[in-house]
Amino acid sequence: MKLVIENVGEYLKANGVKPSYQRIKIFEYLVKKRNHPTVDMIYRELVQKIPTLSKTTVYNTLNLFIEKKIAIIIIIEENETRYDADTSIHGHFKCRECQTVIDLDVDLKKMSIDSLDGHQVHEHHIYFKGICKNCKAA
Numbered sequence: 001m002k003l004v005i006e007n008v009g010e011y012l013k014a015n016g017v018k019p020s021y022q023r024i025k026i027f028e029y030l031v032k033k034r035n036h037p038t039v040d041m042i043y044r045e046l047v048q049k050i051p052t053l054s055k056t057t058v059y060n061t062l063n064l065f066i067e068k069k070i071a072i073i074i075i076i077e078e079n080e081t082r083y084d085a086d087t088s089i090h091g092h093f094k095c096r097e098c099q100t101v102i103d104l105d106v107d108l109k110k111m112s113i114d115s116l117d118g119h120q121v122h123e124h125h126i127y128f129k130g131i132c133k134n135c136k137a138a
């Protein structure tokens, strides 16, 4: 799914999040960059324009987004939590050279997993690790 959001403020409001300036900026970061950032990545960039921003605010805001189901957590490495505003079912590929995490379109219907029959699935985590095209070429 390609996530298109015209007005971040309205989108937050529609999902029960009071759209403060900081919240809008944090959500915009997720939507525009699509880089599946960590708290640190968001903080380091946004604090340059919002000097009053704290890492705790970034962290709490992301948790609020998750609670309201407008963002998901991606854990590919045990010690690294990343965030994604695309909540549709899709997979991820992480490059171990440049650390980039890219989206993969996944059609679950094409993935037949017979042994799941009868079980109730609540979460999907589909990820691959390796070396991306760009790093391979370099």
Ligand SMILES: [Zn+2]
Pocket (backbone or CB within 6 Å): 095, 096, 097, 098, 099, 100, 131, 132, 133, 134, 135, 136
């Ligand atoms: Zn790479």
Ligand SMILES: [Zn+2]
Pocket (backbone or CB within 6 Å): 036, 084, 086, 090, 091, 092, 102, 103
């Ligand atoms: Zn993603």
